[in-house]
Amino acid sequence: MADDSIVQRVAELRRELHYHNHRYYVMDDPVISDFDYDMLLQELRTIEEEHPELVTPDSPTHRIGGDPAEGFVQVEHRHTMLSLGNAFDDESLEAWYRRVRNLLDDADFSMTCELKIDGLAVSLVYEDGVFVQGATRGNGFVGENVTQNLRTIRSIPLVLQGDPPPYLEVRGEVYMPVESFRRLNEERAERGEQLFANPRNSGAGTIRQLDPKVTASRNMQIWAYSLGDAGDVPGLPDHWEALEWLKSLGFRINPNNRLCYTVEEVKDYYREFVERRHGLPYEVDGVVVKVNPFNYQSSLGVVGREPRWAVAYKFPAERAVT
């Protein structure tokens, strides 16, 4: 049985490694060298090998879990994963805005503008601040349990910081950075293997294949973009504060998110990113505009599977490069 000093050292190493993991993979702002990080990880691995009774599933040494899965178990989402209505031009964006304003009896309201990431939507469930389940969107009601694959994504926290509630669901988009996609296809071409068509397909394929070691080898990333349900965290007044709170818990939140107060500001944001989109290290296919205050979101509600309080303003389709 390990004595107290070893138990203390293990807890200290885990805290330090989760912290440095957050700094490197979520904040992209490491404060330790790779060598020193590896030394800490190796020290924890050595202790865990000598004291297997100390191993816990959330240990930073256990991101790449067990053997390949036989298949994916289905999971039911506690809160339906909705889809977005689309707008393709300023007129349809303005029509959405007018409809919302009418339904809110001409109240003023702020909106969040967020880049629509061209990846794979996932649901992350945390119990007592520990990552316990990751699932694909599936049909919105039932998805696939891909927990073991998502655990290998370094920008998905295994243990939350701050003071999370006993149950928390977070939604995000996992994606393969463009540079990782290019490198992956280069390697596949050298091996004479079939190439992936685009980062979205290679990212989705990476999450939905059965071997966590393959996922771990492909530098997948995530942008977290909402709570599973605003009701899970009663104290938050609006979506913008929810994003700030998620960031404080250790989630990776897109730095280009912007709070807007008029539809003109939304259009400015959209036009800015029509120009900037191809300079980003990940693919985006539009802007998600959301009514910010949660009380307005709940009074607007959902039609079918689409929230009235959000719209995806899509970027113009581009000529496929043949």
Ligand SMILES: NC(=O)c1cnc(N)c2cc(Br)sc12
């Ligand atoms: N920021 C966001 O809300 C966001 C970003 N990227 C996406 N592909 C999606 C999809 C839904 Br549904 S929301 C959302």
